[in-house]
Amino acid sequence: MSGRNGRRVVITGIGVTAPGGVGAKNFWSLLSDGRTATRRISFFDPSPFRSQVAAEVDFDAELLGLGAQEIRRMDRAAQFAVVTAREAVADSGLEFTSLDPHRTGVTIGSAVGATMGLDQEYRTVSDSGRLDLVDHEYAVPHLYNYLVPSSFAAEVAWSVGAEGPTTVVSTGCTSGLDAVGYAAELIREGSADVMVAGATDAPISPITVACFDAIKATTPRNDDPEHASRPFDGTRNGFVLGEGSAVFVLEELDSARRRGAHVYAEIAGYATRSNAFHMTGLRPDGREMAEAIRVALDEARLAPEAIDYINAHGSGTKQNDRHETAAFKRSLGEHAYSVPVSSIKSMVGHSLGAIGSIEIAASALAMEHHVVPPTANLHTPDPECDLDYVPLTARDWRTDAVLSVGSGFGGFQSAMVLARPDRRTA
Known part of the structure; x- marks a missing residue:
């Protein structure tokens, strides 16, 4: 930013x-x-x-x-x-x-x-x-x-x-x-x-x-x-x-x-939106999360195709995973089908307010090591969740720009783009 x-x-x-x-x-x-x-x-x-x-x-x-x-x-x-x-x-x-x-x-x-x-x-x-x-x-x-x-x-x-x-x-x-x-x-x-x-x-x-x-x-x-x-x-x-x-x-x-510091990532873009809809419910089209993603990408001055990995909210509830999948398709278009997506909640659970920062850490470390962490326990494909969710095993993958998203009770939808500083112009 x-x-x-x-x-x-x-x-x-x-x-x-x-x-x-x-x-x-x-x-x-x-x-x-x-x-x-x-x-x-x-x-x-x-x-x-x-x-x-x-x-x-x-x-x-x-x-x-x-x-x-x-x-x-x-x-x-x-x-x-x-x-x-x-x-x-x-x-x-x-x-x-x-x-x-x-x-x-x-x-x-x-x-x-x-x-x-x-x-x-x-x-x-x-x-x-x-x-x-x-x-x-x-x-x-x-x-x-x-x-x-x-x-x-x-x-x-x-x-x-x-x-x-x-x-x-x-x-x-x-x-x-x-x-x-x-x-x-x-x-x-x-x-x-x-x-x-x-x-x-x-x-x-x-x-x-x-x-x-x-x-x-x-x-x-x-x-x-x-x-x-x-x-x-x-x-x-x-x-x-x-x-x-x-x-x-x-x-x-x-x-x-x-000062010669080691830089993990630039916080290139961030946005948050509310669905003004329901305390715990989500619209199936993912419109509000998609809008947060769009604004975060605009702030980062990166095209959807520049995203190398998506660290998903991926809570493991039926409605969240459908909502999020729809949001990725709505905001990234065809690129949603080729970019790897994973949820670390499959391994460390959902720590409520803390998980967004824990997922930022995972995203920055994925960039550091050029490795996409997997979605553990993903054995049975869901036809409604038809993206590349990196099942079971981590993947070596060039990650220069990462999108991390979150969804919260009350209708909150947030998105952050991390990027290597040399991927962006000042």
Whole structure:
């Protein structure tokens, strides 16, 4: 993305906390191997619920460098964000102590905030629901931080010493895309020089599972958790809940080049739209997502044929996969049939607001390695989903420009184009 002043925004640091392994290296190993990290829920007894599977992160906060006070103060999702941001900062090679703190900002996306912390604290103060009048003295001292998702961005800002624009973006399941898109815009318009941007969610709690059970959005395939997430497969029957975080260091391209930074990708285009239609329903023609894709491509100044890979939302619900397939055809025309498409939710589940950033990380790493991650568990073709979904096995593929899309409850539709800077003219 470049504005009137010609500022172009690039990713120079990546951090990932995801099911199957903490750290960007472990994350990419899982994806490129086509392994799945979905399993029976272990955080609580899931037997009363319709869907009993999830993609959980094996996360040891102390081992990953958080102190006892930080662990006590922060909800699990906030812990994810801080650990992941620290990885991104280290990966970028930027000395944050030498930056102007007022020109350094943070944008964190989250769909459901401190769900696990609030759930745990309610059980504590209510004595597992037995008390109508709860005793607040049993709560953690920083319970207010769980109530306000803005604490996520504050924790990351404190961790990296950022005193510029600091924001939480919460737009449902597109939060991770929208947070990075908003951060890039702040640099583009000159409001910041460096942004630490991404998203985090840790929603695997009884209340979340019960909510998705009620609308039958999650899969009841409990007898085979490893193969339960099946985007674009003819036997798919709902998504698998996940958790995690991905955070990036974004900076202006010329600045990154001057300091010899490694550039993963340029954020070449971004757009978001709403279908103004239904809280959870999607129009089958994919018109709003197609419009977001069109605008993102226009901003990137790239033709549809320039897209080498599509990282799909690919949730594994019947309506989403049909809607998304239609959107690709509507926006890319004939090129939709020749470009590889895949969904990493088949391997790491759907971490709600965090997944958009995790998918940006997957897209940038696909460009880094010239490998398209597969759609795991795709065995049975669906006639309504008739594109190249890269089933089962990763594919060596030249990826110089990638489209990543997201779709969220409330009608949100977002699209982002990542490209190698030399693919575009200033």
